[in-house]
Amino acid sequence: MSSFHLAQLNVAKMKADIDDPIMKGFVDNLDEVNAIADNSPGFVWRLETDEGDATDIRVFEDNMLLVNMSVWESIDDLKKFVYDSFHLEILKRKKEWFDKFDGVFQVMWWVKAGTVPDVDEARARLSYLQEHGVSELAFNFQRSFPAAEKYLTLPT
Numbered sequence: 001m002s003s004f005h006l007a008q009l010n011v012a013k014m015k016a017d018i019d020d021p022i023m024k025g026f027v028d029n030l031d032e033v034n035a036i037a038d039n040s041p042g043f044v045w046r047l048e049t050d051e052g053d054a055t056d057i058r059v060f061e062d063n064m065l066l067v068n069m070s071v072w073e074s075i076d077d078l079k080k081f082v083y084d085s086f087h088l089e090i091l092k093r094k095k096e097w098f099d100k101f102d103g104v105f106q107v108m109w110w111v112k113a114g115t116v117p118d119v120d121e122a123r124a125r126l127s128y129l130q131e132h133g134v135s136e137l138a139f140n141f142q143r144s145f146p147a148a149e150k151y152l153t154l155p156t
Helices: 021-038 075-083 086-092 119-132
Strands: 004-014 043-046 065-072 106-112
Touching: 004 075, 004 119, 021 043, 021 086, 065 075, 065 119, 075 086, 106 119
Parallel strands: none
Antiparallel strands: 004 065, 004 106, 043 065
């Protein structure tokens, strides 16, 4: 078992408030997608409220921005969930519920196994990726890096 896990954050800009009928198709599938994630090989943790999802958690000033944050044992485990499960069907429909996001909308980074990252770190990693591009400190599916102790903390 690895001593590192993969953390990820992705951001989406809703077309309407979460309770608006426009968002119904997204909301109606949320429990199923979350259950698939929770039961996927390599799943470790996801950001959620007592209601079981993260739709009420605001990480950014813009209330129309939803976040998804999770931890996985490996990049391959996350990739299988994203692209080889029912999640892909929902991903294909994202234009129904979400507007194009200006800037970087997803970031991945390594954490020590057993660590639950907080939203401040996730926001900092996303900003780092936006400002500096892909690196060992903040990356994406297109270009990722192996875990290493020296990349667990962003430079100050």
